[in-house]
Amino acid sequence: MRRDVFQAIADPTRREIIHLLSQHPLHLNAVAEHFDISRPAVSKHIRILTECGLVTIRQQGRERQCIADLGKLKEVAEWATQYRAFWNKKFDALDAYLAKAQKPAKGKK
Structure with missing residues (x-):
């Protein structure tokens, strides 16, 4: 097999x-x-x-x-690479959301 x-x-x-x-x-x-x-x-x-x-x-x-x-592990690396861009976008969006959430609103201290 x-x-x-x-x-x-x-x-x-x-x-x-x-x-x-x-x-x-x-x-x-x-x-x-x-x-x-x-x-x-x-x-x-x-x-x-x-x-x-x-x-x-x-x-x-x-x-x-x-x-x-x-x-043969190159096959695994190539397969995983196709998902790297997807996850990078998700993590970038999370970073942006967290950065925005941590900023105090205008007029508030």
């Missing part, structure tokens, strides 16, 4: 794994040591990240090294 990058980042554990691996590649056991969940659960998260194209696995002897491939 091919998953998309949005499925990968939907889970906080997977987001933390992405963050860990963005710092430097880690062996699967080293990734698992950072979490209070079972190693099979971490392996499942890694499998999903691999299916989404955010992590690649390189076999090094008996160990499997997990390497972040963050290029």
Whole structure:
């Protein structure tokens, strides 16, 4: 099953794994040591990240090294960008409203 990058980042554990691996590649056991969940659960998260194209696995002897491939996150950034202008307008309107509400009315102290 091919998953998309949005499925990968939907889970906080997977987001933390992405963050860990963005710092430097880690062996699967080293990734698992950072979490209070079972190693099979971490392996499942890694499998999903691999299916989404955010992590690649390189076999090094008996160990499997997990390497972040963050290029797919560009898809998320592009998707979010389309909403940035919308939210900037909303925040600008809120700033203007608050500035107006904080000004004392003429003739009042």
